[in-house]
Amino acid sequence: MSQAARPMRADAARNRARVLEVAYETFAAEGLAVPIDEIARRAGVGPGTVYRHFPTKEALFGAVIEDRVRSILGRGRALLEEDPGGALFEFLREMVRTSAADHGIADALTGYGVDMATAAPGAEAAFAEILGDLLAGAQRAGTVRTDVGATEVKALLMVCKATLDHGDGVADRVADVIVDGLRSAR
Numbered sequence: 001m002s003q004a005a006r007p008m009r010a011d012a013a014r015n016r017a018r019v020l021e022v023a024y025e026t027f028a029a030e031g032l033a034v035p036i037d038e039i040a041r042r043a044g045v046g047p048g049t050v051y052r053h054f055p056t057k058e059a060l061f062g063a064v065i066e067d068r069v070r071s072i073l074g075r076g077r078a079l080l081e082e083d084p085g086g087a088l089f090e091f092l093r094e095m096v097r098t099s100a101a102d103h104g105i106a107d108a109l110t111g112y113g114v115d116m117a118t119a120a121p122g123a124e125a126a127f128a129e130i131l132g133d134l135l136a137g138a139q140r141a142g143t144v145r146t147d148v149g150a151t152e153v154k155a156l157l158m159v160c161k162a163t164l165d166h167g168d169g170v171a172d173r174v175a176d177v178i179v180d181g182l183r184s185a186r
Contacts, residue, residue, distance in 0.1 A: 016053045019043045024064045031103035032061060062119035068105045069123045072098070076130040085141030088134040088153075089179045096160045096175040128154070144182050153182070 054060035138144035
């Protein structure tokens with residue numbers, strides 16, 4: 001018979017929470033290239049503390065993004081219920097805004113620099129599923145071309161992510177071009 005896991009000491013729990021807070025802020029502002037040692041320094045703990053809780057950068061990032069991904073998926077579902085025809089367009093615009101403010105989540109959802117299957121198992125599939133559902137809803141409503149698949153839409157999001165460093169408004173203008181390109185010819 002297995003023993004129940006011991007509860008985490010209060011100081012260990014505080015350190016873990018601090019590391020997650022700093023990692024979220026750092027990944028959001030700077031993307032995934034920040035070394036774990038730098039996150040430890042900013043959190044005021046030693047690298048060993050970070051590695052004790054998160055053996056890899058993917059594990060740390062996975063813990064940080066789980067909540068963000070849940071929020072994004074929930075928003076996608078809400079949009080789909082509100083207006084299936086326009087949900088995909090609004091979701092794409094929101095993803096561009098999210099990517100501008102949170103480079104880490106943008107990197108994760110576009111597959112840039114992190115193995116999502118390792119970092120947050122199921123998140124990539126869940127994102128692909130909501131993207132597919134949004135696309136199918138828009139196609140059924142006649143607002144999106146029927147010759148486009150979810151893989152292409154994800155690739156278009158990657159293009160938007162790549163434009164974020166090109167100055168104010170560029171990503172929004174690219175999102176406009178993408179949305180216009182996805183519209184059906186009705």
